[in-house]
Amino acid sequence: MIEKSTKVNLNERQKEAVLLTEGPLLILAGAGAGKTKTITERIVEIVKKGTDPRSILAVTFTNKAAKEMRERIITRLEEERIIEKENPFHHTPIIKTFHSLGLMILSEQSHRINLHKHPTILDSSDSLSIIKRALEILGLDPKINDPSKIRSIISREKGDFTSLNDYKQKVATAQMDIIASVWRIYDEELRKQKAVDFDDLIVLAVRLLEGNEEVRNYYKNRFKYVHVDEYQDTNGSQYAFVKLLVNEQRNICVVGDADQNIYSWRGANLRNILNFEKDFPGSRTVLLEENYRSSGNILLLANETIKKNTVRKDKNLFTSKGDGDKIEITPTWDELSEAEWVAEKCKALIKEGVDPEEIAVLYRANFQSRVLEESFLRANVTYNLLGTKFFERKEIKDVMSYLRSAINRSCQPDLKRVFETPKKGIGKTTITKIFGGLELPKAAEIKVLQVYNFLDKVAETLNTEPLSHVIQMIIVDSGMEKEMLEGSSDDRDRLENARELVSLTIRYDDRLGVDAVQDFLEETSLQSDQDNDTEEKKGVRLMTVHASKGLEFDHVFVVGLEQDLFPHKRIGNNKQTKEEEEEERRLFYVAVTRARKHLYLTYAELRTIFGQKQINVPSIFLDDVPEHIKQMNDLYYKQGGGVTFYI
Numbered sequence: 001m002i003e004k005s006t007k008v009n010l011n012e013r014q015k016e017a018v019l020l021t022e023g024p025l026l027i028l029a030g031a032g033a034g035k036t037k038t039i040t041e042r043i044v045e046i047v048k049k050g051t052d053p054r055s056i057l058a059v060t061f062t063n064k065a066a067k068e069m070r071e072r073i074i075t076r077l078e079e080e081r082i083i084e085k086e087n088p089f090h091h092t093p094i095i096k097t098f099h100s101l102g103l104m105i106l107s108e109q110s111h112r113i114n115l116h117k118h119p120t121i122l123d124s125s126d127s128l129s130i131i132k133r134a135l136e137i138l139g140l141d142p143k144i145n146d147p148s149k150i151r152s153i154i155s156r157e158k159g160d161f162t163s164l165n166d167y168k169q170k171v172a173t174a175q176m177d178i179i180a181s182v183w184r185i186y187d188e189e190l191r192k193q194k195a196v197d198f199d200d201l202i203v204l205a206v207r208l209l210e211g212n213e214e215v216r217n218y219y220k221n222r223f224k225y226v227h228v229d230e231y232q233d234t235n236g237s238q239y240a241f242v243k244l245l246v247n248e249q250r251n252i253c254v255v256g257d258a259d260q261n262i263y264s265w266r267g268a269n270l271r272n273i274l275n276f277e278k279d280f281p282g283s284r285t286v287l288l289e290e291n292y293r294s295s296g297n298i299l300l301l302a303n304e305t306i307k308k309n310t311v312r313k314d315k316n317l318f319t320s321k322g323d324g325d326k327i328e329i330t331p332t333w334d335e336l337s338e339a340e341w342v343a344e345k346c347k348a349l350i351k352e353g354v355d356p357e358e359i360a361v362l363y364r365a366n367f368q369s370r371v372l373e374e375s376f377l378r379a380n381v382t383y384n385l386l387g388t389k390f391f392e393r394k395e396i397k398d399v400m401s402y403l404r405s406a407i408n409r410s411c412q413p414d415l416k417r418v419f420e421t422p423k424k425g426i427g428k429t430t431i432t433k434i435f436g437g438l439e440l441p442k443a444a445e446i447k448v449l450q451v452y453n454f455l456d457k458v459a460e461t462l463n464t465e466p467l468s469h470v471i472q473m474i475i476v477d478s479g480m481e482k483e484m485l486e487g488s489s490d491d492r493d494r495l496e497n498a499r500e501l502v503s504l505t506i507r508y509d510d511r512l513g514v515d516a517v518q519d520f521l522e523e524t525s526l527q528s529d530q531d532n533d534t535e536e537k538k539g540v541r542l543m544t545v546h547a548s549k550g551l552e553f554d555h556v557f558v559v560g561l562e563q564d565l566f567p568h569k570r571i572g573n574n575k576q577t578k579e580e581e582e583e584e585r586r587l588f589y590v591a592v593t594r595a596r597k598h599l600y601l602t603y604a605e606l607r608t609i610f611g612q613k614q615i616n617v618p619s620i621f622l623d624d625v626p627e628h629i630k631q632m633n634d635l636y637y638k639q640g641g642g643v644t645f646y647i
Helices: 012-019 035-048 063-079 098-108 124-137 147-159 164-169 174-193 200-211 213-222 236-245 296-306 335-351 366-378 394-407 412-420 428-435 442-462 467-477 480-485 489-508 514-531 578-592 620-624
Strands: 025-029 056-060 094-097 120-122 195-197 225-228 252-256 284-288 327-334 359-363 383-385 540-544 553-558 595-609 612-615 630-632 636-638 644-646
Touching: 012 035, 012 284, 025 035, 035 056, 035 063, 035 225, 035 252, 056 063, 056 098, 063 094, 094 098, 098 200, 098 236, 120 124, 124 147, 124 174, 124 195, 147 174, 147 236, 164 174, 174 195, 195 200, 200 213, 200 236, 213 236, 225 236, 296 327, 296 578, 296 595, 296 620, 327 335, 335 359, 335 366, 335 553, 335 595, 335 636, 359 366, 366 383, 366 489, 366 540, 394 412, 394 442, 394 467, 394 480, 394 489, 394 514, 412 428, 412 442, 428 442, 442 467, 442 514, 467 480, 467 489, 467 514, 480 489, 489 514, 489 595, 553 578
Parallel strands: 025 252, 025 284, 056 094, 056 225, 120 195, 225 252, 327 595, 327 630, 327 636, 359 540, 359 553, 383 540, 553 595
Antiparallel strands: 595 612, 636 644
């Protein structure tokens, strides 16, 4: 049927995927290979064959992706005159995120599970409040047992489809025992309120489908065709959800790319896509390898780098666009030189007529944004940072509050942060009494005195030690470092950001005392003021590689290509597993394939980490760039006085 349509242009592999409408189908779609167009046309083809659109389900991860897919499908159905644009009552396929699909099923079947037809969905702050109450009921101190960490662990376990009973079976420490007890009270409170949290939208729907054959058969008969986008990103509960919706005809089509699985830290299981053919015997696989985004040289690097991974399905991206520009590799003296080179290069590109929104600068770790932001401001190049700007991050504000409180005890917001971070057993009631000048119980008074003594020590040290040493002392001696090291991977990212503040303050180390602090605080507050400009600006995009997935740009800079930075070695993780190594390579593959026309790779020979200059080994990923597509630039060095040297 598709051959009759003149409105789309599909390559042979895309046509094959569209026409294979019956039975299980795995579409392995490389980066930029037109997977959304292929899913759209496949759904249109099924409708054209006479299937009721309402019996076709497509599931994806984000509201944005679901909205885009819905709009594309409706547009194509209108073009094919299957539905009328003016008719508000026309039937269309069901396009949902996993969570909205779960909510739909729970709402429709609410009478079976003692849930309101329109249940209250708790946001993260609501969940946190219940967990705090649970700790109080158990007589546990929330200042010692961090409610946000407990909430995060419960969420991760639910995502892996671990029930409370399952979790109880694997309790091996006192901390796990506390989490199990809190989880029990948390679940009881949700049932009492007839409410659900975000994770429950999937988990409860799966439990319902598993436990009730009538309900399961209803949805299996209702959805005759099931499509799942980004299948490589599914976690345990999402994987179970999909399998329960597939009927005896096994008309399931999953689309994904094992090489773009970069979210294992939030539960995505690469094995789900790799095991598809085992889960659905007799399934067919179609490879979408023709890339419509990038030039040939960029794809050559992408293929060279990803083929070194062992846990993957083999495929080879190609394009009809030609080789394009060579890949530019620039060694720089240090991170300041690297940031200056990138900012100046972006400035030159914009001057040549490149739309700044077609330029992206990608980095592996959040802390790298600080020096880039500074250089873009100095070069007067407008930028948009995706994520939280450096001086707005909680951990940076915490360290700055210690510094300000050391020289000025009258600022209550700063003191409040000092009392609360890291956790010292000083609660809101005690803080209110302090600010109200009221008498404290003896135990609380001792804790508060310890804080004041530490701030006195910081103030004294400012007169004898460089500012960078003082910042380092605050991070370590306050207990912040210990708390973050013992926390989650997000906490270790926060520690990297805090340590970057030490590197920033080295430039003030030529003088001691309050003057150095005031200069530093004045400069950072001015920079923060510029950062807080909320007006929509057309600018260069700065973001982590993780945040760039799904985006594409004409010019892409991948910075910080040094061993232990990219590929990244987390603080406290001395030895990477094979799986962690392969995920880092997949992350580099994602970074490379964001570029359409020109790819710039940079690294610094020296980088300041926690106040110490370190000599860096270039990333192993740079070895993947074939010689004949490489443009190797000279070492770039920018001296403090504004003189630029090429060595």
